[in-house]
Amino acid sequence: MKLLRVISTIDPKGGGPMEGARRIDTELIRLGHSTEVVTLDSPSDNFIQNYPAAVHALGPSKGGYRYNGELVNWLKRNVGNYDAVIVNGLWQYHSFAVWRALAGVRTPYFVFAHGMLDPWFKRRYPLKHLKKWLYWPWAEYRVLRDARASIFTCEEERRQARNSFWLYRTKEEVTAYGTSSPPANSGEMALNFFDKFPKLKGKRLVLFLSRIHEKKGCDLLVNAFAEVSTNHEDAHLVIAGPDQDGLAAVLKDKARQLGIQDRISWLGMLQGDEKWAAFYAADVFCLPSHQENFGIVVAEALACGKPVLISNKVNIWREIEADGAGFVDDDTLAGTVRNLRRWLALDPAAHIKMSKQARMCFTERFHIRKAAERLLEIIQDNSYKY
Template identity: 60%
Template sequence: MRLLHLIPSVDPRGGGPIEGVRRIHDALAGMGHEGDLVSLDSPDAGFVADYPGKVIATGPSISSYGYNERLLPWLKAHAGDYDAVIVNGLWQYVGFAAWRALHGSSTPYFVYSHGMLDPWFKHRYPLKHLKKWLYWPWGEYRVLRDASAVLFTCEEERLLARQSFWLYRCREVVGSYGTTVPPQDAKALSEAFLSSFPELRQKRLLLFLGRIHEKKGCDLLIEAFARVVAAAPDVQLVMAGPGDEDLTRQLQSRAASLGIASRISWTGMLSGDLKWGAFHACEVFCLPSHQENFGIAVAEALACSRPVLISDKVNIWREIAADQAGFVESDTLEGTIALLRRWLDSTPAELAAMRLAALRCFDNRFQMKQVAEKLVRTIREHSPQPA
């Protein structure tokens, strides 16, 4: 098949969605399925040039919604060259343009919501939700209603999606999500990371890797770490990732006021070998998020045989708990403290068993090859049959 992937941006600072698109695109290519990637980015953006593959950038775009004049004509002219179109994300012009160009046409389109229908956003940002309601009936509702299928990465995401808007109808399909098998030279990758951050040598590393964003529970992690750090003098918290500069400064200021600034290393965004080196060098990965549709970084940690400490708002928490691949608690300060204490109280034998369980969990559930195979089956099952 020839597939077209639509995404608002290929900027890696966007986190999980673009990382997931990149990995599933590679997995599909490995299966012999060709594909192109269209974004709302400006063609001269540096991250477009740096993207490891072809990007058809239709920007520059206007406002955070990403409207531009080139996307709709491009879709009308070229969508027929593809067997299916895959829309990644909601609340951006890519979805509405796909609906305008494709509903009623012979080219089916499919939508990954990427957790953007989670009711957490409704409760956390009520005014934004009201604005979305004004747009919903003539915009995203129709995008979802007329899609050949709306793809959810797990059952938890599908159930939560029903709670945001009472006007809701779509063909729901629960698939899966994940990442590719990471580079396997763990010793060399770990050494490369530690050479870049030599102060982390001989430390037990607690890794957070992702966007520095309020929904990720970064404040909970720092507060909880402060409660347990005195009993664990060899533990260092690594905060790795891009994010809001104001929030980062606030978190660093809070760490200083708690007297733990020296126990936290802020690496900025990590990519390539340094990212994988961080996973291999850490003892556990932690994500006490308030809302997480899937958590690509969780799957990446599992792929590196690292136990994960997550909240029950990470939508794959049931799978993690069932496979004993880490610990799960609530997205509260008490829950995050419990996560850290359960880890620190674990024996070396228990941690070794969890490392094996983490890798089994990845192999059985979250390998991107399996995700791509499921996507292909879904597209074939839900596409119009030729006359």
């Protein structure tokens, strides 16, 4: 098939949806299919050239909504060249533009919500939710209603999506999601990491690798680490990820107040081999999010055989718990403390066993090939019925 992906941005700093699109498109091409991407990024953005498929960058675009007057016309001119259109994300102009452009057209479109219908946002940002309600009936509701299917990356996300807006109608499908196998030279990559960060050698590394954002529970992790690390002098917290809102400065100040500033390393955004090296060097991965649609970084940690400590607001928590691939608790300070303490209490044999379970969990559930094959199945099953 020849597929078109429509996504607001493919900037890696945007997090999971962008990384997921990149991984799945790479796998789709391996499977013999053709994918192209239309995005509202500027053609001059340096990350455009690094995408694995052909990119049509129509930006720059306006404001947080990323309005772009060219998108609808581009889609109308070109949509006949594709067998199906995949929309990544809601609440920005690209999804509404697809609905406008494809009305009455035979080419089907499919929507990945990427957790953007999770009721956590309604509770956390009630004023923003009210604004979305004003927008919902004439835009995103129609986008989902007229899609051949709305695709959710796990069963928990599908269930949660029904609770944000009472006006809700769409054909629901669930697909696997995940990441590709990491580089195999784990020992060499870990050594490279310690060569670059020698003060971390010999430590028990707790890794947080994600956007530094309030919904990720970074503050919980800093406070919880301060509470548990007093009895574990070899424990060290590594925080890696882009800081788009200035939260890192607040957290660093909190670490100083707690007296643990020397026990936290801030590495910034890691990509490519540097990212995989951090996973291999770590002993455990921690993500105490308040809301996480899927968590590709969780799948990446599992792929490297690392146990994961996550909250029960990471939507794949049931799978992690069922496979014994880590520990799950509430997205609170107490829950984060309990997760860290349970991991720190493991003896070496139990830790090795959990690491094996983590790798098995990735292989059985979250390898990107399964995600690509399931996506193709959904498109084929829903494309030729009308």
